[in-house]
Amino acid sequence: MTHWLRFEHDKQVGFGRLDADIITVFEGDIFNNPKPAGHTLTLSEVSLLLPSQASKMIGLWNNYHELAEKLGQAIPAEPLYFVKTSNSYLPHDGIIKRPPAYDGKILYEGELGIVIGKTCHHVDVAAATDCIFGYTCVNDVTALELLQRDASFAQWTRAKSCDSFGVFGPVITTGLDPQTLTVKTFLNGRERQNYACRDMIFAPAQIVSIISREMTLYPGDVIACGTSLGAGPMRNGQVVEVVIEGIGSLRNTFEEGT
Secondary structure, rough: EEEEEEEOOEEEEEEEEEEEEEEEEEEEEEEEEEEEEEEEEHHHHOOOOOOOOOOOOEEEEEEEEEHHHHHHHOOOOOOOEEEEEEHHHEEEEEEEEOOOOOOOOEOEEEEEEEEEEEOOOOOOHHHHHHHHHEEEEEEEEEHHHHHHOOOOOHHHHHHHOOOOOOEEEEEEEEEEOOHOOEEEEEOOEEEEEEEHHHHHHHHHHHHHHHHOOOOEEOOOOOOOOOOOOOOOOHHHOOOOEEEEEEOOEEEEEEEEEO
């Protein structure tokens, strides 16, 4: 496994490979044969950024058998997905903010995120596997009551794309088998979610292949694989951590202020 991250140091943006708390700095293109820059930094010397510059973030709904069964949802014939817009992106340790005009519930949803490593258009499952660079942690934050505010139109983009609602990071990990992973979410240190990625209805390579038939995916794009049981509301000052062994811990605080 290799852990890649992006950072800011001395007002310069860089990227590198993380081992324990040491960053081996690289140069070039993280997705295309990057080269060691010849020096290292420590985590304490840098500010972490989003691990990729995603042109889009896609999220799946109803992609876990256990949650579908609990909610009485039919198993979908193809991935059901929405888009989270770029204004929503938030890195590790960023503050999740309530939209000033919304006073309803705001949910955390811990998820596994796919990070695309090469341009991907209309590929089969085998080729889709080669388009996946690695995996990251995602908190797909949702303004729940905006979804069905208008009975004539489900507002997925609006509910999912408020500023700070597209949380992912802190690293991209390569060399993982997603079927072996478990997603855990903690709220103020208390476990709220614990589910196995092998319960997915559509596995990552299937997701990438099917989406690529209609939408070109680009290096850095993120696909959140959907959540399972245990997603719930956050209150002011609470800390949410999405933990995936082998990837790491994505930690953010929720604040009510504007």
